[in-house]
Amino acid sequence: MDLEYTEEYKQYREQVRDFLEGWPLQGEEANLSEDEQAALFRERGIRAGFVCRNVPAEYGGAGQAPDALKDAIVRDEFYAAGAPGDSISQGAGLLVPTLLDFGTDAQKKRFIPLAISDRERWCQGYSEPGSGSDLASLQCRARRDGDDYLLSGQKIWTSNAREADWMFGLFRTDPDASKHAGITYLLVDMKSPGIEVRPLKGMTGGMEFNEVFFDEVRVPSENIVGREGEGWAVSRATLIHERNLIASPTMMRDTFNDLVDLARRTIIDGRPALEDLGVRRRLVEIEGYVRTGETSNMLQFTASVRGEPLKAMRPMMMAKLYSTDTMQRIVRCAYDLLGAEAMYSPAPEDVAGWARNATSTGWVEAYMFSLGPAIAGGASNIQLNIIGERGYGLPRDPRPPEA
Amino acid sequence: MDFGLSEEQELLQETVRGYLANECPPSRQREIFDAGSGYDEALWRGLAEMGLTGLAIPEVYGGAELEVLDLALTCEVLGEFGFPSPFLGHVMAASALAAGGDSDQQARWLPGLADGSQIATVALCESNSAWAPQTWACRLSGETLSGSKCFVPHADAADLLLVGVEGGRLALVETSAAGVAMESGEGVDRSRPVFRVDFDGAPCVPLADDPRIAGRLCDVGRVLVSADAFGAATHLVEETVEYAKTREQFGQKIGQFQAVKHQLARLALDIEPSRALFWYAAYAVDHLPEDGTRAAALAKSHISDRAMEAARAVVELHGGYGFTWECDVQMGFKRLMFDRAFLGSPDRLREHCADLAGW
Numbered sequence: 025m026d027l028e029y030t031e032e033y034k035q036y037r038e039q040v041r042d043f044l045e046g047w048p049l050q051g052e053e054a055n056l057s058e059d060e061q062a063a064l065f066r067e068r069g070i071r072a073g074f075v076c077r078n079v080p081a082e083y084g085g086a087g088q089a090p091d092a093l094k095d096a097i098v099r100d101e102f103y104a105a106g107a108p109g110d111s112i113s114q115g116a117g118l119l120v121p122t123l124l125d126f127g128t129d130a131q132k133k134r135f136i137p138l139a140i141s142d143r144e145r146w147c148q149g150y151s152e153p154g155s156g157s158d159l160a161s162l163q164c165r166a167r168r169d170g171d172d173y174l175l176s177g178q179k180i181w182t183s184n185a186r187e188a189d190w191m192f193g194l195f196r197t198d199p200d201a202s203k204h205a206g207i208t209y210l211l212v213d214m215k216s217p218g219i220e221v222r223p224l225k226g227m228t229g230g231m232e233f234n235e236v237f238f239d240e241v242r243v244p245s246e247n248i249v250g251r252e253g254e255g256w257a258v259s260r261a262t263l264i265h266e267r268n269l270i271a272s273p274t275m276m277r278d279t280f281n282d283l284v285d286l287a288r289r290t291i292i293d294g295r296p297a298l299e300d301l302g303v304r305r306r307l308v309e310i311e312g313y314v315r316t317g318e319t320s321n322m323l324q325f326t327a328s329v330r331g332e333p334l335k336a337m338r339p340m341m342m343a344k345l346y347s348t349d350t351m352q353r354i355v356r357c358a359y360d361l362l363g364a365e366a367m368y369s370p371a372p373e374d375v376a377g378w379a380r381n382a383t384s385t386g387w388v389e390a391y392m393f394s395l396g397p398a399i400a401g402g403a404s405n406i407q408l409n410i411i412g413e414r415g416y417g418l419p420r421d422p423r424p425p426e427a
Numbered sequence: 428m429d430f431g432l433s434e435e436q437e438l439l440q441e442t443v444r445g446y447l448a449n450e451c452p453p454s455r456q457r458e459i460f461d462a463g464s465g466y467d468e469a470l471w472r473g474l475a476e477m478g479l480t481g482l483a484i485p486e487v488y489g490g491a492e493l494e495v496l497d498l499a500l501t502c503e504v505l506g507e508f509g510f511p512s513p514f515l516g517h518v519m520a521a522s523a524l525a526a527g528g529d530s531d532q533q534a535r536w537l538p539g540l541a542d543g544s545q546i547a548t549v550a551l552c553e554s555n556s557a558w559a560p561q562t563w564a565c566r567l568s569g570e571t572l573s574g575s576k577c578f579v580p581h582a583d584a585a586d587l588l589l590v591g592v593e594g595g596r597l598a599l600v601e602t603s604a605a606g607v608a609m610e611s612g613e614g615v616d617r618s619r620p621v622f623r624v625d626f627d628g629a630p631c632v633p634l635a636d637d638p639r640i641a642g643r644l645c646d647v648g649r650v651l652v653s654a655d656a657f658g659a660a661t662h663l664v665e666e667t668v669e670y671a672k673t674r675e676q677f678g679q680k681i682g683q684f685q686a687v688k689h690q691l692a693r694l695a696l697d698i699e700p701s702r703a704l705f706w707y708a709a710y711a712v713d714h715l716p717e718d719g720t721r722a723a724a725l726a727k728s729h730i731s732d733r734a735m736e737a738a739r740a741v742v743e744l745h746g747g748y749g750f751t752w753e754c755d756v757q758m759g760f761k762r763l764m765f766d767r768a769f770l771g772s773p774d775r776l777r778e779h780c781a782d783l784a785g786w
Contacts, residue, residue, distance in 0.1 A: 025496060025710050029428050093428055284786065298786050301778065307786070308777035312704070312729030315722075319703035322430035330431060339700050346700055409685070411692040416668045418691065419683040 029093075036094055040101045043072050047107040062108035063141045074098050075109050076140045079120065084137030092329045103274060114184065115139035115146030119192050122262045126209075126250045135190075135211070149179040149193025149212065149236060150259065157406050159194070160203045160256060164238065166195035166210060171245050173197070173210065175218075175238040181400075185221045185234035188214050192262075194255050201253060209255035211247040218242075228392045230375020263401065273314075273321040276347060279354050279390070280314045283307065283361075286387065290361045297361055306357055313350040320346070338415045345407040348398040355394045358387040366391070430703070432500070440500050446473060447508040453755055456618075459511040460758050465620045466584045471512055475543025479514070483522040488537035490525070495647055496709035498522070499654035503705075506658025506766075509758045511618035513581035515655065516548030519648045520589040523549075523597060527640030532599065532632060536587060547587040549644070550576035550600075550624055551770070558771045559779075560595030560641040565626065567592045572600060572631040575623065578769065582609045582622035590631065595638045598631040605629065616765035618758065646712045646720050648770045649727035653705040656766040660698045660734035663741045663759045667691060670745060687744065694740055697733045704729060721783040728776035731767040738763045 029037070046068065048054065049061050056064065069075030070086050077095060079085020088094070102109030111117065120139050123132055138144035155162040164177030175195060185191070191212040198206035212219075218241040221234050250258040284307060287298040297303045320339045327336035359366050362384055370389035398404050412418040432440075450473055459467055474480055483498050484490025491497075498518050505514055521540045524533060524547075539545035552558050553565070553576060565574030572590060582588065588600045588607075600607060606629035614621035634640055668691055671682030681687045708726035712719040738760040742749040749756050767773065 025431060025433075025706065026429050027710065027714070033428065288786075304781035304786060305774055305777045308725065308728065308780040309732075309773075311780070312725055312732075315707075315725055316701045316704045316729065319430070319707040320700035321703075323703040323706070326429055326431040329429075338695070339703070342696050342700055346696060349696075405685075405689065408689040408692040408696075411695060412682075412688040416691065416695060418668065418671060418688045419680050421683065421685065421688075422679075 029097075033093055033097060037097050037101065040074055040098055043069070043074055044101060044105040044107055047105055059142070063143055066108050066111065066141050069102075069107075069109060070140070074102075076116075077110075079124070079136060079140055083124075083132045084140055092325065096325065100274075111140065111142050113139075113142050113146065114148050114188075114192075115144065115190075116142060118148060118262050119146050122192070122209075122258060123249065125261055126258050128246075130246070131211070131249065144190060145184060145188045147182050147185045147188035147191050147214070147236075148262075149182060149191045151181045152178060153180050157403055159259075160207065162194055162196060162207065164193075164195050165199070166197045166208060166243070168197070168245075169242075173208075173243045173245060175210075175212065175241040175243060177238055179236040179238075180224070180234075182221075182234045182236050185214070185236050186223065190214055191236070192249070194259055197252050197255075204256045205253050207255040207259075208252045209249040209258040210243055211249065212241065212243050216241045216243070226393075226396070228370055228375050228389050230370070230372070230389070272347065273318040276314050276317050276350050276354070279351060280311060282382070283310070283354050283358050286358055286361055290363075292363075303361070310350070310353050310357060313346075313353060317343075317346055317350055338411075341411055341415045342407075344401065345404055345411070348394070348404065351394045352398065355387065355391045359391045362387055430706070432706075436497060436500055439497060440504055442477060443479065443501055443504040444507070446477060447504065447510055451508055451510055456509055456511065456758065457755070460509070460617045463617045463620060464584075465511040465581060465616075465618050466513060467511065470510075471543060471546070474512060474514065480517060480543035481521070481541030483518060484525050484537050484541040485533075488525075488533060489541035490521075490537070494709070495522070495650055495712045496706065498647070499650050499705055499709040502651045502654040503658035503661075506655035506660075506762065507662040509618050509659060509662075509762050513546050513548055513584050513619075515619065515648075515651055516580045516585070517546055519549045519644060519651065520547035520587065522647055523589055523640060523644040524599075524634075526643055527597070527634050527637060529635065532634065536599070540587070545586040546581070546584050547589060548579060548581050548585040549648070550579040550582070550588045550590040551645075552576060552578040556772070556775070558645070558775075560591060560638065560645065563591040563593055563595065565590060565592040567594075567596065567598060567631070567633060570631055570633070571606070571628045572598055572626045573606075573628055575625045577623045578612060578614070578621045579609070579624050580619045580621050580769075582624050583611075583620070588624065589644075590626070591641060592633070594636070595641050596633060596636055597641055597644065598633040600626065600629050600631045604631075614765070616761040618762055619765055621765075642720060643712070645770060646723040649723040649776070650705060650709045650712055652766045652769055653708060653723075653726040653730040656731045656734040656763055657698065657702060657705055659759045659762045659766065660730075660737045663738055663756060664691065664694050664698055666756070666759075667694075667741045667744050690740060690744065694737045698730075698737055701726075701730050701733065721780055724771070724776040724779050724783070727770065728773040728780065731763070732773040735763045735767045 066075050073086045073088050076085035077088040081087030116139050120136055152162050166173040166175050191214055194207050195210050196206050197208040218239040220237040223232050223234050225232050287303055288296055290297040324336040324340050327333050365384040368385050368388055371385045374386045374389040413420050478491050479501055481490030482493050486492045540547055585602055590598050590600055592598050606627040609622045609624045612621040612623050671687055674681050704726045708722040711722040742756055748754050
């Protein structure tokens, strides 16, 4: 164990910091739209070798040699500078790693460059009204028609469907095959005729997701990722990436620090709540979870770097649930500190997700929003099954015979 | 930047685990537990022969000169086995002497502590849960010591006591010296019995008047207790998982019921990730002086609290059998009762952490 960085990595960090002097953009570039500025800076980051380090150059990435420590340095420094680095959008964060694993060369060349810059937007078409935790029971059909597929059915909880240019999703190509075998992973152009997107408002009043309806939507068969009937395996890979995106120790630490700030400025009986013994104890108790999440993440990271991920299998399985549980502990404490202000409705600027919780209404939003990640990407009860069954070898739930 | 164990550290744990599995199976653990001595001479010699008694003692005095993390990894395994031995107090005292004793003091005691021929322990707590150095009231006058200490682990087996005295100092007292009297503290954890020790003008050898020595002693102790609690709780969870895979009710293994499966998964979730928390705290005590004290207190408060709660659930998961003296779960449960209270309860340590954060 050695938490010091070697000279090579210290220098690398300096190079990253030097590059980040270029953010925020200056002069005329500062007048571009926010999206345009982000895309521009991201492209510069790719050319400098700091962004999309692991995406090969032929697909528009920086094509650097794999080095998880450098990845982490870049991530930390970009985060600290508030600069757009590797996007965590659905396209860059979820589709790109999947295409790198399973896509054809043509698919990689066509889709990856625009996905990593977020110039093309993606949404994920997995869940259906009747298929949530039991995703493999999905019914949205893809019928073969010559060289094409015709899609019919419905997806739900689709974030960003209205802004998205493309969807990656799971569709049933063979209703007679067993549940998992009849599923195919397809890339769908959201401008195709027959797609209807209906907004679905979240309980916070913001973060709208959508229902997406398909009526004989034509998709060319070259848009299959993996082979027909292998979509389940392809989607498992995406799901792991999604859980990794949700389990962010940096976000936990930042939100915890915001909570301490809230306790400092909240006055109870004429004194800052932070001076109250009960509040102090509760904050440190929560910090125990935050620090555990951070250090466990370091342990998992080292296991990956050393090529021994199995040694950290259990904590890796637990990371998503640990993170969403911890976030909920933080927001519950904040909610208690708010007192009567907890009755406010979130303000419009609060409802963009994990906005920094500088205001009371921001915390009201976070109190509700924190339930979203606990449900998305495999709800907490599903995570408990995974931990119990795959992590500890407990007997699987009895499964009803397949229809 | 590497947050993982070395091959030597993994080997250390394997070696200790292998030794204990052979020499201290549950049946032997139970015999010693029921006898209440918390000590077995042959097993202590076994630890000494593996070099564990001198793990953190300088090589010149016959030790291995390793770090707090190596001690903690050992304590984790001892916790798994609920191993009855004076190891905790011994290595705490030895590492304080190694860090803060002068060369005469070190040369006089460290070789015997390193090879295990002499046993040391720590006498820190006074009445009303006064663990913190600034609360110690034992009086030092010249080279004699007067006052009382409670919850001194393994005082009866020890040759040497490291005693906290007024002003946050430490002094060494041989248990055979005149003016030292002890009586059993009737502790709940029979793997580590505790004693009340009274000093009435007992001859002593004070360590240097430097508050950092006692500060580090508390930090090291908290890390080691965290590791012990982690090991004990991990063992309880693993053992209960195995029980749930074999015990049948309503015609199926109880581990197949989600009520049981999810409860077990939640226990694992509360314990397993915190392995990294005590690793970090152990490393911080040696290498990150600005964070060592707080990291140790945070790890101790978090792990001992979570572990104790896990032990309560584990008893319930075993049903009526779990409530019996016969069921081995009670030994781990009581081990954790010691770990949770020793060197400060979770609430008190959290207050300490809040103070250290400048809140």
